[in-house]
Amino acid sequence: MRDDNPTQSGGSSPLLGVSRSLSGKRWRLREADEGEIVTIARQQGVPDALARVMAARGITAQGAAGYLTPRLRDSFPDPADFADMDKAARLVWEAIETERPMAIFADYDVDGATSAAQLIRYFRHFDQDADIYVPDRVEEGYGPSGEAFETLKARGAELVITVDCGAAAHAALEHAATIDLDVIVIDHHLMDAEMPPAAALVNPNRADDKSGCGHLAAAGVTFVFLAALNREGRRRGAITPDNEPNLLDWIDLAALGTICDVVPLTGINRAITAQGLKAMTGWRNLGLRSLAEKSGVEGEATTYHAGFLIGPRINAGGRVGKSDLGATLLTTEDEAVARRISDQLDRLNAERRAIEAEVLDAASAQLEAQASDRAILIAAGEGWHPGVIGVVAGRLKERFDKPVIVIGIDREATPPVGKGSGRSVPGVNLGGAIAAAREAGLLLSGGGHAMAGGLSVDPDRITELVADLDMRLAPELAAAADAMALKADGVLSASGFTLELARMLEQAGPYGQGNAEPRFVLPRMRVSFAKRVGTDHVRFTLSDSDSRRVDGICFRCADTPIGEALLAAGPDLFHALGRLKLDSWQGRERVQLHLEDLATAAE
Structure with a gap:
């Protein structure tokens, strides 16, 4: 559908008059x-x-210069600005100097694994070993528990550091206090104003934190914590120029966690990612190198490699396998162990994809039947694997352009419980709504951040939960309508779609959440060739009126209106929206269009 007055301007007018594309989207030009x-x-x-x-x-x-060349020194925060950061550093150094046994309790995703790996490698630098505990996603769920702290205490731990979890674990931390187990919390999730009891709680999202770094992933908070540890070590005289750890040795881990936790790639996050990808390209970390080889990564490390090839394999351990495989892989110095775990994670990732496909089909059918005016969509099913519901929620969020929660119900539990994972859209604070629903008594537990959240709920109260979240999120979704439009960065002719521009755009990265990869529109193009490839992808060639050609691919679209339009390859004119991507084949580099959307154009 096109408006009567096509425009390329910003504001409220649709770009090229596209108010409803083949995917049902409105197109907008980013304002600048x-x-x-x-x-x-x-x-x-x-x-x-x-x-x-x-x-x-x-x-x-x-x-502009800082954006094109992001440097850590330009955006790195003062660790002392984080509430409890210096206190936590003092407690850790006291443990190091007195050889007090320490343990790390980590979440089971990439952010947790990379946070734990940074600390483990830091402690090893000073010949200190730390026990590690990663909860089983199915048996234990998210975050620390009293039972887990009992286990660590029995294994000899006197100081536990939780990473990527713990900020909302009131009951578990209260139990730790009763057994005289000191706990330091390193987290980034939204939390209540009421502080749980902890020896130190470092979280840029705690109410009294003044750092302004609430957008950091846990891996980023941990990296800043390493800087605090270095400073405290120097203050004590324990660190000298001869033995000071080079934190850049572990910035690849901080970058991987930052990318995979989909936090905004702005400010310090962007600097960590840019520097971390450079470090990752050296593949000095045996685990990362082994996973890169297993997943076919070649050349310089990119956000795509980290977020879509390496990250999912590490996540597979926590989702459908042994929860501590990721942290073990990222800290091993044994090549045989690295290869063995990489092989295992690759197999688990394939298993995860199969399970995910089944849950995706079932959840999609439920959401199709739900009211179109709902502000949030929730699918629930018995036996849905808790390790894939977050990924499924993310895919469905992209499809329906609304917050989505997917809940796996366990009727065998006592009492029965539904464990859910949600993903949101820009401008809609899902984590805040979940926290509010928990405070209202609708949830057994729950929390998260603006773009994602997790929860546990009595299955018999899911209907109530739907109504409550719908009420809370409807105003935010309405206000975020503009953010839901597909935003392009400009209109290019086929002659402007060049290898040189693609190279410059790539060098200006990294891109990600909060710093979107650039999109451009090619106007009035015909499909001169199209072919289905793989399971549901479409490779194609577009041509303009002067027969200038643009090659491209559209992923997972073959059975959608976009794929059908491409495969018809008729005389119709289309506006094509997508991203310029570099493609290397047999030593030859070329540019191609990664198509995201199509819209009909007038003759």
């Missing part, structure tokens, strides 16, 4: 200050297309 675009292009010597990308992300001419 034209003056900044001109100045950035002139001062930095970049094309207007790249200058517009930067200006549309709020980058000024003054900040």
Whole structure:
């Protein structure tokens, strides 16, 4: 569907008049200050297309150089600005100097594994070993428990550091206090104003924290904590120029956790990711190198490699396998162990994909039948594996453009319980709504952050939960309608779709949540070739009126209106929206379009 007055301007008007594309989306041009675009292009010597990308992300001419070359020293926070950070560092160094036994309790995802691996490697630098405990996702669920702390106490731990969890674990931390077990919490999730009892609680999202770093992943908070540990060690005289750890040795781990936890890649997160990917490319970490080889990663490490090839394999251990495989892999110095665990994680990842496909089909059918005016969609099923519901929720969120929660119900538990995982859309704070529902007594537990959350609920109260979250999120979803539009960074002709521009856009990365990868529109193109490849992908060639060609691929679209339009390869004209991507084949580099959407264009 097209409006009568096509426009390329920002504001409320649809780009090229596209108010409803083949995927049902409205297209918008990202707003950008034209003056900044001109100045950035002139001062930095970049094309207007790249200058517009930067200006549309709020980058000024003054900040352009820092954006193009993000450096840690320009954005690294003072660890002392984090509540309890210096206190936690003192407690850890007291344990190191007195050889007090320590243990790390980590969440079972990539963020937890990379956070734990950073600490383990830091302690090893000072010849200190730390026990590690990663809860079983199915048997124990998320976060620490009194039973887990009892186990660690029995294994000799006197100081436990929780990473990527613990900030809302009131009951578990109260139990730890009763058994004289000191606990330091390193977390980033949203939490109540009421503080759980802990020896120290480091979380940039606690109410009294002044760091302004609430967008950090746990791996990022941990990396800052390492800087605090170095500073405290120097203050004590325990660290000298001869033995000071080089924190950049572990920034690849911080970057991997940051990418995989889908936090905004702005500020310090962007600097960690940029520097971390450079470090990762050296593949000095045996575990990462083994996984890269197993997943076919070649060349320089990218956010795609980390987020879609390496990360899912590490996650597979916590989702459908042994929960501590990821942390073990990232800390091993034994090549045979690295290969064995990588093989195991690769097999588990394949198993995870099969389980995920079954749950996705069943959940999709439920959501299709739900009211279209709901602000949140919730699917629930008995026996759905808790290790895949988060991934399924993410896929369904992309499909329906609404927050989605997927709940796996366990009727065999005593009492029966539904464990859910949700993913949200920009502008809708799902974690906050879940926390509010917990406080209202609708949940057994729950929390998260703006874009994601987890919960446990009595299966008989799911209907109540749906109504409560719908009521809470409806205003936010309505206000976020503009954020739901597909935003493009500009309109390119086929002649402007060049290898040189693709290279410059890639070098201006990394991109991710909060720093979206640039999209462009190719107007009035015909499909001159299309072929289904793989299970449901479509490879194609578009041509303009001067027969200039653009090759591309559209993933997982063959059975959608977009795929059907491509495969018809008729005389119709389309506007094509997607991303310029570099593609290497047999030593030859080329640019192709990764198509995200199509819209009909007038003859």
